[in-house]
Every structure is written in C-alpha cells, then in structure tokens.
Amino acid sequence: MTSRNRDGDHSLGMDRPITRRQFINGVSVAVTGSLLSSPWLKAYGVPGSPFQFAPEKDPGYYPPALTGLRGSQEGAWEIGHAMRDGETWDAIGQEADTGESYDLVVVGGGISGLAAAYFCRKAAGPQARTLVLDNHDDFGGHARRNEFKHGNRLVIGCGGTVYIDTPSSYSPESIGLIRELGIDVNRVYQYFDDDFYSSLNLGRGVFFDKETFGVDRLVVRGDSTLAEFAAQTPLNPTAQKDLVRLSEGKKDYMPGLTSDEKKERLTKISYRDYIRNYVKVDPQVITYLQNRTHSLFGAGIEAAPALDCWGLGYPGFQGLNLEKGPYPGMSLTTVPRGTPGEPYVFHFPDGCGSISRLLVRALIPESAPGNTMEDIVTARLNYARLDEDGQPVRIRLNSTVVRALHRGDPQSAKEVEVTYIRGGKAQRVRAKTCILACWNSVIPHLCPEMPEKQKTALVYGVKVPLVYTNVMIRNWTSFQKLGVSSVSCPGGFHTGFSLDIPVSMGDYQFARTPEDPMVLSMIRTPCSPGLPLREQYRAGREELLVMEFETFEREIRDQLGRALSTGGFDPARDIEGITVNRWPHGYAYEYNSLWDPIWPEEKQPCVIGRKPFGRISIANSDAAAFAYVNPAIDQAYRAVQEVLKKA
C-alpha cells in the first residue's frame, strides 16, 4: 500500500503545522556535508577548539521532546559510515588529546553500555572513573522515549524497546540489576490496566487495502468467529475457507513421520512453504499472512522457519501433534522461556526507556530528581550533568568512536587509546580497560589489529532494520466508534498500529477517555522478499537511511486516514505530532535455521566474536545474538568480569 499521489496532500494535512520536521531527511551525504547537517552542529556551529562543542550544556537540550526523524537521528551515523568506507582519522594532532584518563571507557550508551558502567562501579567502587561514549544525541540506544505535549499535558511514547520480556527468564545478574534499579516488576500489575480496551469493547481489526486486496476495507474481529470474520474480508471464497481450515489445523499434513522427523523438516522450510505446499492454502491466504512475522523476524513468512512459527503458536500445526519443547535450530526468540503464561505487561509508559533513565540516574544521581521506579517516569533528565569534570562516571553523547587501540602490544599494553569524533573534531582519551558495547559490525573498524577470525565472526550477523513510529493524535474517538484498539495491515506501509499501552505510573496517567490525546504506535519493517535474509536486512537499512521524513509522513497520514475513515478520523485535523524512530541497526541478528548453519555453541560467530582482546572486552546484545534487554545486561556483566581481571 502506498500513496504516491501528492494531489491529496492538502486533505491529508501535509501542509498543517504539527510538531515535526525539526530533524529532517536522513539523506546520505559526504562526510563534511553530513557533519554540517548535524542538528547540534547547526545550532552550535563548528567550534575552533574540539572541546568547545557542548550542546548538552544548553538548558533547552532535551532530545526526548524532539520529533520528526529520530532513532538513528541525522548526525549520528554519518561518521560511522565514513569509517566503514575507509575514512581515517590518523592525522589527529596532539591538540585532540583531552588529557583524560579512565579506569574504563565504554563505547555505546545503550542498556548494555550503561549496565557495564553500573557493574564496573559496583565491583571496583565508587571512585572508579568511567566514561561512556555514544554517537547519538540521547542515551539508551534502542531503549528510548519520545515525548509530546498537548497543551500542558505530557504524552509519553516508547521509541524502541518496549517490554521487560518474561522477567522470570532473566539471569540472576540481569534481574538483580533490574531490582537494584528499584524496579519491582510485580508492581507493574497494578499499573497496567490489562482489561482497559476490552472493557470498552475495543479489539483487533484488519485493514485490507485496495492496492493489495482490490478494495479498502477495515474488518473488525470483535466477538465474531474466524469464519464470520473471514466472510467479511475481501478475500476470495476459497481463501476465506482456507483461512478457517488453516486455523483449525485438524489435519496431519505430514503423515507417516515421527514428531522429530516433522520438526527436522520444519526447520528447513519456511512458514510460507509449509502453508503453500503442505496445507495447500489459496495464494491470497499467503498474501494475508505475509507480514505476520515482520515484527519479530524483521522479514516475511518466506524467510521465517516453519518450526519457529509453530513455536510462536501460528496456525496450521495442531494436527501434526508435535511434541512440546525446543528443537535444535529453533530461534532463541521462539524457544519457550520463563514461567508459562507469564503476561506481556512489564513496561513503563516509555517502554524500557525508563530502564536507561534509571541506569543514568544510578550512575549520575545529579542527572535526575527522585529515587523510585515511579518518579523516573515524569522526571526531566538534566543532560547538562551527564559529562562534568570531577564526576566518577561521565556520559558523553554526540561522540562517535572511530578507534580503540592498545598503546603497544595488545597482550602486554597497559592502556587503550580511544578516539572519537565530536563536534566535527577528533578527541582522544586513555583507559586502563575498554568495553565495546556498540554493535558487533562496528568493532573491526575500531580495532583493526584484532585477529582476522574474530573480525570475520563479528561481521557475520546483520542487524534487523525496523521503524517504531509514534503519532500523537488529538483524541481517539474514531477508534471507539470502530471498536478497535489495534489494526493490522497486511499490505500496509506500516504493518499495523495500535493505541498506546494502558499503563499509568507515578504522576503519569494514560489517556482514559476517548477525548484525550493519545500516542499511536506503528511498526514498519522494510523487507525485500526474495533476497537472502541478511541481504534483506542490508537493503532495508539502506532504504531507511535515504527515506525522507516527508515520505514517512505522507504514508502515515494516508494509511491512518484510509484505515480509520469510517470512524471519522481525519488525518489533517487529528494528527498533532509525528516521531519516526528509525532503527537501521535494530534487533541483534538471531540465527535462523533457514539461513544459517546450526552451530554448536562454541562455533557460533557471536561466541567467537566476543572473545576478549587484550584490554578490550565486548558487550551488547549482538554478543549473544539475542535481541532482548536481558542478554544486553548479561553480556555487560560478562565483559565487566573480563576487564576486572585486567585492571
């Protein structure tokens, strides 16, 4: 589905003055141009001395409130790409040496990097000097928040990481950290109103678009049976019947095979091929289900192993009578974990953005008021306090690391020199130890002296590109009229959208009445079905970096306008703000039985890649090939144990 016709721009509201476009157009440009296009550089100019650039000290510096293209924002990625393309910063003069020396320098201020700083301070004591460097204008990596204002009312959205997923599956170290930050996951049950939307008779809907299905039609699932639902869709009669047949899944489509033999075969075929060649559904059912796997796999059902889809409870497998439990080659995401039946409710109004905020407050108490998991929700972080002289822990944003080199032979060196680009100039610090909590693919560029085998292993995985868009709407009466709280869009630019998660915490109240302003969450996964999986991810990343905000905006307005039109939604009138969180380097790459060998653990690229190298250790979720918060923390813990031995 796509709205190419700009004649309708006026009715979509493209000319309306909403909060948007402060940051526009992440167009790939040459290094100099890109540096100058960084919003913070535009605002603060290119200073003569490398140390004069300090936008974070401005009282108005508050990245969560920025709208437009966020996530990997303009100015955050260009240096990294120039480094990838061979740009070097070898001719750095002495003036770039900050003279600073740390016990630990952490590259990457996501949950893993912040957790590494936390564990290090806990083990080494409060006097340990730590510097965290991150290329973005905000901390938290994927675990970030977006803020909007409606009059004086603060409306919070989640910019990336949403849930503390199955906390009962967390390791002692990761759940221990969560508890030490003051998070009592059980208290979330009180704050999360699980029945809120159903109590208003709002449920799920599906929007069929005319480009894909011949007609624009929103079909509300409500209390109807699947057969009743299917009958209302524009699918042809055979597809309607097949949808029901697939869902009932009564038949054994692999007769004569044992459970293990079936599982073995299902690891090697995609879900699409299973339902096409074994269940033999009408092609329209495949079109209908094509993007069902996008939000987890970042790709369609042709790239998702059938066995993983069985693990996720997708339809069509009941008659196979597969034995419960994991099977070699299943993705870590689909293997059951935690206490069975554990609900999916553990998050703050900003998703896991508050975990990052709590970590920052724990590391630098002056950065935010308060001391509870509730008061962090509305606390305004003081970015000016993140990087101050004399503080044992400093967080330096807008700083892209381009080198982490031992001073001398990596096996005997006593120090690592870390060089980063900030405000368009190179700066250098020294550290007794260094943890790279950035993405695996970046590490070989930072450490060219690393063994080739390790570098090859580090670049094996390709992170999954995806977009989390937040749209601030002035009210949600159209949803109430239509009886939906979430809508999936099988042919949509965004694969679906939903009303915000109903969680109130501390002073923050979610929008209880349909007349209240609300944040809509939308997900987009740029896929290229037909390409090998990792190529799809690379292509999606490129697409995200060149797509202009205006294109996102037009698609968002068109999609919402058409899907909700019968409820009276008017995109020109009802949309008050848009924040597109693009994550070209999103989820950590998880091994997939269709596309990767089934390695024993010690042969997995992530295990080979995360070996310590001299005084440098490696954290981040890529090091576990597992795209969740807990591996990010676990890898930080391991990396800290490694560097403590070197300190």
Ligand SMILES: Cc1cc2nc3c(=O)[nH]c(=O)nc-3n(C[C@H](O)[C@H](O)[C@H](O)COP(=O)(O)OP(=O)(O)OC[C@H]3O[C@@H](n4cnc5c(N)ncnc54)[C@H](O)[C@@H]3O)c2cc1C
């Ligand atoms: C949209 C989205 C939704 C998600 N939802 C969930 C969820 O609901 N539940 C869950 O458990 N997990 C979820 N995840 C996964 C989870 O967010 C991650 O596993 C976790 O946050 C990763 O943390 P990290 O610190 O390892 O990496 P990141 O968050 O990526 O942090 C790494 C940081 O290093 C920085 N960096 C990279 N290179 C450099 C450099 N050269 N110099 C300086 N800095 C650099 C990066 O820009 C980044 O800020 C989601 C991920 C995404 C993208």
